[in-house]
Amino acid sequence: MKILELLNKDQMSFDIKEDDQLAVIKDMAGMFLKTGVIDNVDDYVDSVLEREKTGTTGIGGGIAIPHGKSKSVKESSVAFAKLSKPVKWNALDGKDVSIIFMLSIPAESASNEHLKLLSLLAQSLMDDDVIEALDKATTKDDIINIFKNKEIVEQ
Amino acid sequence: MKRKLIAVTACATGIAHTYMAEKALRKAAKSMDVLIKVETQGATGIGNRLNEKDVQIGEAVIFATDTKVRDAERFDGKKILDINVSDPIKDAKKVINDALALADSSN
Numbered sequence: 001m002k003i004l005e006l007l008n009k010d011q012m013s014f015d016i017k018e019d020d021q022l023a024v025i026k027d028m029a030g031m032f033l034k035t036g037v038i039d040n041v042d043d044y045v046d047s048v049l050e051r052e053k054t055g056t057t058g059i060g061g062g063i064a065i066p067h068g069k070s071k072s073v074k075e076s077s078v079a080f081a082k083l084s085k086p087v088k089w090n091a092l093d094g095k096d097v098s099i100i101f102m103l104s105i106p107a108e109s110a111s112n113e114h115l116k117l118l119s120l121l122a123q124s125l126m127d128d129d130v131i132e133a134l135d136k137a138t139t140k141d142d143i144i145n146i147f148k149n150k151e152i153v154e155q
Numbered sequence: 156m157k158r159k160l161i162a163v164t165a166c167a168t169g170i171a172h173t174y175m176a177e178k179a180l181r182k183a184a185k186s187m188d189v190l191i192k193v194e195t196q197g198a199t200g201i202g203n204r205l206n207e208k209d210v211q212i213g214e215a216v217i218f219a220t221d222t223k224v225r226d227a228e229r230f231d232g233k234k235i236l237d238i239n240v241s242d243p244i245k246d247a248k249k250v251i252n253d254a255l256a257l258a259d260s261s262n
C-alpha cells in the first residue's frame with residue numbers, strides 16, 4: 001500500500017486564510033465533511049482539540065499533524081493545508097505553523113492498513129527531503145509527487 | 156564497539172507520535188553511530204518487539220511514552236530514561252546522549 005492512496009485533492013488547500021489554530025482546524029474539517037470522511041464537524045473538531053490538550057501536535061519546522069479519533073469519523077483519512085499566513089500552534093520549537101496534515105481516525109477499529117499508512121505519513125514528516133519539498137510546494141500535484149514513492153516497507 | 160540502546164515509543168492515539176518518535180530516534184542514533192532498536196506500541200499493535208536478548212544487550216532503555224508501557228516488567232532492573240513521546244521529535248540527539256549518560260552513571 002502507498003501513502004498516495006490516502007491523498008485526495010479535494011482534501012487539500014492552499015487557500016485557507018485564518019487568524020488562529022481553531023479556525024484552521026474547522027476549515028480543514030469542512031473539507032472532510034464535503035468528501036464524507038466525517039459526518040459532524042463540531043464533534044470531530046472537539047476530538048482534535050482534546051488530542052491537542054494532551055500535547056501539542058506542532059512537531060517543529062512549521063509543521064503540525066493534528067488528529068481526531070471520533071465516532072463522527074467514517075474513514076481514516078488525511079487533509080492537507082499550506083497556509084500563506086502561519087498560525088500559532090504551541091509547537092515544540094515555538095514556531096508558527098503553516099503546513100498541516102490533519103488525520104481522521106474512526107472510533108471503531110478501522111482497517112489496520114489505513115492506520116498504518118497514516119503512521120507512515122506521520123513518519124515521513126521526519127525526513128529532511130520531505131520537509132524541504134513541503135516548504136517548496138505550491139500546488140496539489142506537488143504534494144502528490146512528494147508521497148508518490150513512499151510505500152509501507154515491512155521491517 | 157558501538158554503543159547499544161533500546162527504546163519503546165507510545166502515544167495516546169497510537170498513530171502519529173509513536174512512529175515519528177521512532178523515526179527520530181533511529182535517525183539520530185544512526186548519525187551518532189549508536190545502535191538502537193525501537194519498539195513501537197501503537198494502535199495497530201506492537202512493532203519491532205524487544206526480545207529478551209535485546210533487553211539484555213541494551214545499555215539503557217528509553218521510554219518515550221505518553222501512555223503506560225505494555226509489558227514493562229521486561230525491563231525490570233534496567234536503567235530507564237522515562238521521557239515524553241514528543242522529546243525525541245523535538246531533539247533526538249539530546250535523548251540519545253541522555254540515555255548514554257544514564258548508562259554510564261554508577262547507580
